[in-house]
Amino acid sequence: xxxxxxxxxxxxxxxxxxxxxxxxxxxxxxxxxxxxxxxxxxxxxxxxxxxxxxxxxxxxxxxxxxxxxxxxxxxxxxxxxxxxxxxxxxxxxxxxxxxxxxxxxxxxxxxxxxxxxxxxxxxxxxxxxxxxxx
Amino acid sequence: xxxxxxxxxxxxxxxxxxxxxxxxxxxxxxxxxxxxxxxxxxxxxxxxxxxxxxxxxxxxxxxxxxxxxxxxxxxxxxxxxxxxxxxxxxxxxxxxxxxxxxxxxxxxxxxxxxxxxxxxxxxxxxxxxxxxxxxxxxxxxxxxxxxxxxx
Numbered sequence: 001x002x003x004x005x006x007x008x009x010x011x012x013x014x015x016x017x018x019x020x021x022x023x024x025x026x027x028x029x030x031x032x033x034x035x036x037x038x039x040x041x042x043x044x045x046x047x048x049x050x051x052x053x054x055x056x057x058x059x060x061x062x063x064x065x066x067x068x069x070x071x072x073x074x075x076x077x078x079x080x081x082x083x084x085x086x087x088x089x090x091x092x093x094x095x096x097x098x099x100x101x102x103x104x105x106x107x108x109x110x111x112x113x114x115x116x117x118x119x120x121x122x123x124x125x126x127x128x129x130x131x132x133x134x
Numbered sequence: 135x136x137x138x139x140x141x142x143x144x145x146x147x148x149x150x151x152x153x154x155x156x157x158x159x160x161x162x163x164x165x166x167x168x169x170x171x172x173x174x175x176x177x178x179x180x181x182x183x184x185x186x187x188x189x190x191x192x193x194x195x196x197x198x199x200x201x202x203x204x205x206x207x208x209x210x211x212x213x214x215x216x217x218x219x220x221x222x223x224x225x226x227x228x229x230x231x232x233x234x235x236x237x238x239x240x241x242x243x244x245x246x247x248x249x250x251x252x253x254x255x256x257x258x259x260x261x262x263x264x265x266x267x268x269x270x271x272x273x274x275x276x277x278x279x280x281x282x283x284x285x
Contacts, residue, residue, distance in 0.1 A: 101185040
């Protein structure tokens with residue numbers, strides 16, 4: 001148990017230090033260039049911590065990470081953002097998700113620089129995954 | 135010696151339990167177990183196709199599996215002695231209750247010993263979990279039907 005007494009504080013310090021690393025808060029990847037518009041839309045809501053937007057043609061995937069204390073109301077905030085985007089882009093197929101998995105995969109798409117012809121499939125795949133319940 | 139006198143004496147002799155220390159131990163060890171659980175959950179999200187909503191089930195299964203191995207090696211009871219509720223409240227405590235009952239009754243045979251006593255300790259957890267979930271869902275269903283809250 002003495003080992004635990006040493007490891008625990010060390011782990012806590014490591015976790016705290018890890019949080020200090022600065023990360024990019026807003027990322028857009030894909031064909032239609034309307035970054036500024038989307039960014040302004042997201043910036044209006046102060047519960048959003050980080051955002052990655054993947055877009056191709058008429059489909060748009062908005063993956064957000066909500067700030068820690070607001071995560072209690074995650075489902076509600078997700079719905080609120082979805083409504084907002086539907087209103088702003090009525091002829092676009094927008095999907096908003098606050099799930100970490102979707103955010104992670106969206107960042108991976110940006111990191112791997114996936115080409116346009118595969119992007120559409122990738123977006124439908126992620127939307128299907130986000131809707132899965134079991 | 136009178137009954138009251140005895141109780142007085144007993145109270146004087148019994149050492150005072152270090153409540154604050156126990157609470158701190160339980161808090162940190164329980165938090166550490168939950169941090170491991172979070173790591174397992176992230177592992178399932180990053181390397182497999184699980185979302186935040188669906189990663190719960192395999193995470194619980196994995197944590198119970200870890201508890202099973204630790205119980206079999208006799209390490210979990212040491213953690214339990216040190217941390218108390220900190221090791222009993224997370225799902226690993228449930229796993230420990232199942233496995234330790236199985237190990238205890240192994241000598242009575244597989245069917246009547248292990249099979250019959252597997253849920254001797256954890257059975258009440260399952261029962262009250264299912265029953266309370268049923269009633270909570272029922273209450274919520276009624277509230278939604280009336281229109282007080284939404285799903």
